[in-house]
Amino acid sequence: MTVWLLGDQLHPESHVLDDTDRVLLIEATAVAARRPYHPQKLGLVFAAMRHARDALREAGYAVEYRRAETFGDALDAHFAAHPGDDLRLMRPPSYGAADRLRELVTARGGTLSLVRDDRFLCSSDAFDEWAGDDDSFRHENFYRWLRRREDVLMDGTEPAGGEWNYDESNRETPPADWSLPPVPRFDPDDLTRETLDWVTERFDTWGERSGFAWPVTRPEALDALDHFVEHRLPEFGAYQDAMLGGEYALAHSLLSSSLNLGLLGPREVVDAAVDAWHRDAAPIESVEGFVRQVLGWREFVRHVYRRTMPELAETDLLGRSRDLPTLYYDAETEMRCLDEAVTHVYERGYAHHIERLMLLSNFALVYGADPHELNEWFHFGFVDAFHWVTTPNVLGMGTFATDAFTSKPYASSGNYVDRMSDHCADCTYDVDATTGANACPFNALYWDFLDRNEGTLRGTGRMGLMYSHVDRKTDTEWDAIRERVAEVRRLARDGRL
Ligand SMILES: Cc1cc2nc3c(=O)[nH]c(=O)nc-3n(C[C@H](O)[C@H](O)[C@H](O)COP(=O)(O)OP(=O)(O)OC[C@H]3O[C@@H](n4cnc5c(N)ncnc54)[C@H](O)[C@@H]3O)c2cc1C
Ligand code: SF4
Incomplete structure (x- = not known):
């Protein structure tokens, strides 16, 4: 054997x-x-x-x-x-x-x-027993069930700290004088350098190799975990949705590649965060926020993927077929936010969750790009990409090609980017304008997206409020929006957006 x-x-x-x-x-x-x-x-x-x-x-x-x-x-x-x-x-x-x-x-x-695959806490049998035949499972229910079962952050049968969810406290943007917590670098040793040399000679690749600093061994991955818990976990919660110019990591853990390669196990990662709370080394908002990602989302997407494949990889609820704009491949754009996010991916094979969701996916979503091409792009561009995790995130959460993960698309205008980042202040485009030559491309695309997909979206989940705004727009406003959308698409196709 x-x-x-x-x-x-x-x-x-x-x-x-x-x-x-x-x-x-x-x-x-x-x-x-x-x-x-x-x-x-x-x-x-x-x-x-x-x-x-x-x-x-x-x-x-x-x-x-x-x-x-x-x-x-x-x-x-x-x-x-x-x-x-x-x-x-x-x-x-x-x-x-x-x-x-x-x-x-x-x-x-x-x-x-x-x-059994011991890189996950929840086995397939356990998930299926929890979910039964019903495919309308929701993350929040699964997360609470698994937290109880694993006895993680529990105070008897109640959530430790009194709340299951601290999302409301976890949407802050850092103050201007925030000193960024340090990020560890794992400089390549001889074996890793030799491997990188071989890779760049042997294969056609997309991206830079020079910034390579990922953990490649179990001891390095454990150091990465310790470093995160000590330096970045305390502020992970508060700033997990924030984006800052010139900063790729903020307080994120950078542990996904180690978890997905099996260099770290989910339980030890969760335990290290909970231990920091017990030691008063990190607040409950951060620790719960992190546990929610690893014990909740990571396990959930894996099983929803398992239950919805192969349809998941083939369907598109919104039937899109436009080419992904060239800026995803060359980072040539005046859009400050996308320039930043695509450059992060090109330089490190990494962008944090909100860049992935609210910039890279959201733009493709409102633009109407083929979600399968975006999925391919994520697959080749990210160090932590594997089919079981990339596909459900891109086609489910990111582009609403399926409603298996969320009841409504994560679509937004430039307003969200302006609230959660400092990008708009440095951008050629005007985030407050929807139409006209200088208007932020997200804005007209967002309204056009809601209009084009009204048949599918108006009745779903919590879209009512958005459609009440759609209903208030006049014909003249719609004409100007469509004109701006046509121009944005032309510029995107020509690589001049
Ligand atoms: C469009 C899109 C594509 C994504 N593609 C991938 C991918 O290819 N590989 C991947 O591992 N994650 C993917 N994610 C999930 C998440 O964005 C990354 O796990 C996270 O950004 C990795 O950075 P980090 O380790 O610093 O995470 P942190 O923000 O520090 O989060 C901690 C950990 O939680 C887990 N996690 C958090 N959210 C998710 C999620 N939605 N699905 C699975 N695990 C999660 C990861 O293991 C992560 O390391 C994607 C999300 C979106 C919206
Ligand atoms: S104005 Fe629009 S394009 Fe420019 S950074 Fe803000 S959201 Fe991005």
Whole structure:
């Protein structure tokens, strides 16, 4: 029997490693050549795998590290050396992956035993038992149920601190004299540098490799967690929705890539935050806000994805087909907010949640871009992108291609950006204008979006207030809005927005 670890299953104490001393890791180049991935994404995954190989060998495992073009080629070599071997694998969360891998193994005379994925707190059986056959599940209910079950931030049967949700206190913008908390850098060692060199020579990529500073080992990921809890968790809650010019991290944890590669487990991350509250080192608003993201949203999207695939990846409730504006690819734009967000992605393979949701997705949403093209863009551009997490976030939360996650789209005008950031003050466009040559492109697109999608959206969830504003607009106003929208689309197509 051999344990097969995929490149995102790298926790050295995973239960899949129990009672074994033989491990297989496969570095397959064909997967990495499928898209023009960010060099930091490919460098991160391959460097983390190579470091895990060395750490497991040091811990006494016999690790077979096979480099090949495809999984099939590597498995040919494996079964030539170990005919009829049984491979034990943690069930991968991405749709269809387990079946595809099993076919490859059985075609070579082996067997594949799938075991529970311990990178998540809530198993598929537990989620299905909670949700039943009803697909109208909502995050808030799931979150409260899992918090109770896991006894996280609970005071008996009541939420610790008295509230389940501190969102109201968590929408602040930092004062002008805020001193930004420090962000750790994990400078590449020789092995990581060599891996990054190989990646940039071997593959067509999109993005810069020079700023690479991601944790690639378990000790580095633990340092990243400690650093976050000590320096940024205290202000995580208050400023989690804020955006500042020139700042990519603010008080965010930057832990998603480590969690998604298995370098950190969700329970230890949640426990570290709760412990900070017990030590009076972070306020309840921040700790609850963080627990909500990791124990709530991360687990929720994984299961809703599982329950709604493959339809999730194919449908679009709003039937859009426009090309994604070229500014997503070259960051050439006068729109200060999008310039900032796309540049963050290009330089680091990262943008924080509100940039992803309220800038990068929101613009594509109101513009009417094909959500599947946006999904592709997120997949190749982000270091933490994996199908099970990117697809539900982009197609569900980000663009409302499905209503499985939210009852209404996260659509907004420039007003939201102005409230939550300092971008508008530095922008060529006027955030207070909806029409005319200098008007913020978000504004006319927003009204046009509501108008175009009225048939689908007017009756949904909490859209009533927005449509009461739509109803008050005169024909003359609509003519000016449509004229501005046509101009914005022309500029976006020509790369001059
Ligand atoms: C359009 C869009 C695309 C996204 N794509 C990805 C993706 O490819 N990979 C990814 O891991 N997350 C994705 N997210 C979720 C979230 O934005 C990132 O997890 C987060 O920004 C990562 O940065 P951080 O570690 O600093 O997170 P923090 O803001 O510090 O949050 C803490 C942790 O909570 C978890 N988390 C928070 N929100 C979500 C969520 N909605 N779904 C899953 N986990 C969540 C992450 O593990 C994150 O590390 C996406 C969100 C949107 C709106
Ligand atoms: S004015 Fe509009 S385009 Fe400019 S930064 Fe503000 S929201 Fe973005």
